[in-house]
Amino acid sequence: MVFGWSKKQPEEHAMNEITGEKKIQLSDVHKIVIDLSQLRKSQTTSEIKHLRNNTEPLIGDLMKIGSVLEKDNLKVDDIDKHLAIIVVRGKKQVISVIKKDVVHLPEISSIDDAKKLDYSLNQILKKVGDVLGRQTRVIHIFAKKYATQLKENLEVMNKNQLDIHKLLKNYDSAKITSDEIIDSLNQIKTLGEARQEKNQKIDDTNQNAQSLVEKIISLQNSIEEIKSSDNYKKYLELKNKLDTFSAQKSNIKNEIDIQFTKISRLLSRYEYGSSLDKEQKNILSTLVENPFDVLVPQNKDTIIVILENVRKGISSGSISVKDIDKSLFYLTETEESLKGFVKQISEYSQKYKKMKNDLNSLNSDELVSLEHELAKNTSFKEDSQLKSETFQGEIDEIDLKIPQLVSEIEDKLRQFSNTKYTILSS
DSSP states (O other): OOOOOOOOOOOOOOOOOOOEEEEEEGGGHHHHHHHHHHHHHHHHHHHHHHHHHHHHHHHHHHHHHHHHHHHOOTTGGGSOHHHHHHHHHHHHHHHHHHHHHOOOOOOOSSHHHHHHHHHHHHHHHHHHHHHHHHTHHIIIIISHHHHHHHHHHHHHHHHHHHHHHHHHHHHHHHHHHHHHHHHHHHHHHHHHHHHHHHHHHHHHHHHHHHHHHHHHHHHHHHHHHHHTSHHHHHHHHHHHHHHHHHHHHHHHHHHHHHHHHTTHHHHHHHHHHOOOOHHHHHHHHHHHHOGGGTOSGGGHHHHHHHHHHHHHHHHHTSSOOSOHHHHHHHHHHHHHHHHHHHHHHHHHHHHHHHHHHHHHHHSOHHHHHHHHHHHHHHHHHHHHHHHHHHHHHHHHHHHHHHHHHHHHHHHHHHHHSSEEEEEEOO
């Protein structure tokens, strides 16, 4: 027969049955949670104190049983010598554990005391249960008169310890729930403050945007006033003429490019095989790539020298070509066109420069400044609108989050109390 007692597992803490409903404001929740927490703490401490006081006399009984058992020789003189040794050894082990590990229970005035009690009582039951389990035959056969009392005492102590443990477990669960509610309240408070701050930023941003709109309108009016003047009309007319005249550059450039393309390979071969000074090298390289840029009066003589040197190279055979006559013809044609090209470019550049200067003289510095200011303030206004939209998006997220937190608080309050709380919208 195994020495022991019925050890029931603690029941899972069920949600309190809802016995009432109440509508409250969000601002009431913190006080309700604090009050319920204090009440739960007080009730738990009181119930565990009651269980402790019911259990302490049983501790005293265990100590008395140990004292009486120590003096009882269990009539070992009447049994087999070898068996007597086993009985005496078992008896000593039981007495040793009772003397060493069965101690008075701590007084209860707080939850921490209750947790110490839970641990202490569990250790007592474990140690005593272990030794009685090992010596169950000795106790039931040779100390039968103690077995019943031990079993009854330990059953009650075990039940009380399970009740204490369950009360503490329920208290801890309720405390976790109350902490979560407080944390959610803090989140709502933080979100509310953030919402208020972002609303203020939207107001400030919108005021700034309105101020910018007024400034933009003023700038636009000033620009329109300048653009309606005779001077600005002359400016536009000259600008259109300049734009039209600028197209002549492409025509001149195309004509020059066509001519120099005919000798570009000759120029490249001359450039590759000749030793030139820096000025000539730069002019020759540009003649190959973009002749328009170097056909100016000051470069004319150098260009003629380069073309004549190419001619000599072809004639001497140092520049190899398939058709000498055709190559020499193109060189002659280019030299004969050179003066006309230089003149065209020079006349175009002088006329363009004069028209540009005339245009700049008509251009209003005030208009340029106003248009710059208009562009800058328009950009500022767009930035302000974007900021306002961003803040509003963040507010919308907050407006979704807060109701979720409120709903979570309502659910946790139902777990925490036996009242169904409904939190009203402000």
